Amino acid sequence: MKISRSSYFMLIALLLLILFMTINQYSIEISRQLFLPFIIIAIILSIIGSIVAIKDKEFIRIIPDERTKKIDRYAGYYSWWSTLLFISVFGFIADIKGLTIHQIILTIFTEMYLTFLIFHMYFYFKGEESS
Amino acid sequence: MKTRIKELRARYNLTQEDLAKKVGVRRETILFIEKGKYNPSLQLAHDIAKTLQTTIDDLFIFNEQ
Numbered sequence: 001m002k003i004s005r006s007s008y009f010m011l012i013a014l015l016l017l018i019l020f021m022t023i024n025q026y027s028i029e030i031s032r033q034l035f036l037p038f039i040i041i042a043i044i045l046s047i048i049g050s051i052v053a054i055k056d057k058e059f060i061r062i063i064p065d066e067r068t069k070k071i072d073r074y075a076g077y078y079s080w081w082s083t084l085l086f087i088s089v090f091g092f093i094a095d096i097k098g099l100t101i102h103q104i105i106l107t108i109f110t111e112m113y114l115t116f117l118i119f120h121m122y123f124y125f126k127g128e129e130s131s
Numbered sequence: 132m133k134t135r136i137k138e139l140r141a142r143y144n145l146t147q148e149d150l151a152k153k154v155g156v157r158r159e160t161i162l163f164i165e166k167g168k169y170n171p172s173l174q175l176a177h178d179i180a181k182t183l184q185t186t187i188d189d190l191f192i193f194n195e196q
C-alpha cells in the first residue's frame with residue numbers, strides 16, 4: 001500500500017463511491033438524493049488530488065520510505081482490530097434487523113476502508129511524539 | 132528528543148529536499164524528524180549524520196529523564 005497526501009483526496013472520493021453503494025443497499029430513496037452531491041464532491045476531490053500529485057511530483061509513482069511504510073503498518077493494524085470489534089457488534093445488529101448479505105458485506109467493507117483511511121491520516125499528520 | 136538537523140542543514144546550505152534525496156527518504160520524513168515527531172531508524176539516523184558530517188550523538192539530543 002503506497003499512500004501519500006495526494007492519494008487521500010482520491011481515496012476519499014473512492015470512499016464516497018463505496019458509501020453510496022452501501023447506502024443504496026439500505027435505501028434507494030436516500031441514495032437517489034445523494035447521487036448528485038456525491039458525484040460532484042468525488043469529481044472535485046479527484047481534481048484536487050491530481051493537482052496535489054502533480055505539485056508533489058508523484059502523479060505516476062509514489063515514493064515510499066521507512067516512515068510511510070511504518071504508517072501503513074500502523075493503520076492496517078488499528079483498522080484490523082477496529083473491524084474485528086465492529087464485526088462482533090454489527091453481527092448482533094445484523095441478526096436482529098435481519099440484514100441481507102449484501103448489506104452486511106458492504107457495511108463491513110465500508111467500515112474497514114473508512115477506519116484504515118482515518119488511522120492512516122491520523123498517523124500521517126500527527127506523527128509520533130518523542131518521549 | 133530534539134535534533135540539530137536544521138542547524139546543520141543550514142551550515143551545509145542544504146534544503147530538506149536535498150537532504151531527503153541524499154538519504155533516500157521523502158521530504159516530509161526530514162520535516163517530521165526535525166519537528167521531533169518521528170523517530171528515525173538507526174540506519175536513517177546514521178545516514179543523516181554521515182551526510183551532515185557529524186555523529187548520531189551530536190545530531191540527536193535526548194531528554195534525560
